[in-house]
Amino acid sequence: MPLIVISGFPSSGKTKRTLEIKKFLEKEKCKTVSVVSENDLLSKEKNAIFSDSRWEKDIRGALKADVLRLLNKDDVVILDASNYIKGYRYELYCASKQNKTTQCLVHCLVPIEQAWTWNQTRLEMEQYTREVFDGLVMRYETPNSSNRWDSPMFSVLPEDVPPFESLYDALYLCKPPPPNQSTQTQPLSSTNFLFELDRTTQDVTNCIISAQKTVVTGDKIRVPGVDELLSLGRKVTLAELTRARRQFISYTKMHPVEDSMKLRSLFVQYVNTTLG
Template sequence: MPLIVMCGYPCSGKSRRAEELKVYFEESTERKVHIVGDGSLGVEKNTVYADSQKEKNVRASLKAEVERKVNKDDIVILDSLNYIKGYRYELFCLIKHAQTPHCLVYSLTSHEESSLWNTNRDAADQYNQDIFDALVQRFEAPDSRNRWDSPLFTILKDDTLPVEAISDALFKRKAPPPNQSTQSQPLSSANFLYELDKITQDVLMGVSRQEKVNQPTAADVLGAGALSSAVVHQSAC
């Protein structure tokens, strides 16, 4: 089922919008909606976002959790910063492999607005100002011209969430087709067993004909076996 990727500055209203979407889809589609995010992993933001390796590990954990929850029945909302375009591309590859649609909801605010919202939070929920500023500076805004950022819904703080348009993008649009990079490749050709049986029969018939002419030597038997193994190996490759 579809994946909704939230995106925006820290304290830009992403979680509030994710909850609005959850309520709407559970009431309108009667489907189960999973919100996956920093909160669900118990992330201590000021510790994680101060360490690039810890942040990388959290992103990997979020992606793995999304992959586990994507199925044919439920809707998944990834509620995190998702500020790196390379990471959004990885999520796009994930949904191509799962063959399900997705969309991006961009909660657009100014640096000043988000910073004010951050300082108005309880102290335990605030970003340290230096970490907040660093995340804003590193933010890579989504671009609808990129296939991994499309369809893109940009929402300002006072906008009404376009839930019907988002629903249409998820349920009235075909999933992106898989390609070689997102599909598992077969280990051998589809007719491998047929070819193996045919080669084996040919070798056995050759040995039988040789027996009728003269008694085969040990070298003849070993040579036939080696030929069979070589041909089988070539067919498997």
């Protein structure tokens, strides 16, 4: 199924836009549409979940698993969630490439205080607390149409009608991005693959941290054994690299590569994409 990723601040009208798009595709284009909704998993515990990084990570994992289960080339999957992490949106993009299907992003572009006002109009049990709301806004990594995983992107203001025909064209009249090595599922031929994955990504991380101590900020970094240079443009922290490493390991466990020697190059490419 072609994938529509909805993204926006909490209480920015994401579910409303999801239902509008679903209605159009079903009634006007006779398509089958499946919605994977964050709200179905959050229930009444949203403030507790978004206050605990482990629970929040579990929710993201469950949403992605549902999307992966439904993806194919014919019908449509809409992921109705904040999708505020750039690396997470990249993982969804890779999943679309692997399934050789198209994807687009709908950005619900709402001013922060307007979203907060809409939040206060909800039933009390469905509202975000101010602390949780502000935390989600602060962590929100705004989509950028120049990033291939956020493109094509359709920004929808509160007063706008979603560009239904353009959405349909992006899903059904455009070719899906061609798969590459990083998005191809390969057989796990080595029993020590996980060991190699952990060791290789740790070696690259250590190399980057060490190189940043001597190079001028903005200079490119060469990782031994990798042709592609790291072009980060800034000094990245160990915490950022560790987070990227965890995300890469999590994805690669599900999509192992046959040649473990390529792991180093793939991780460098991933760091360039998510942190560059």
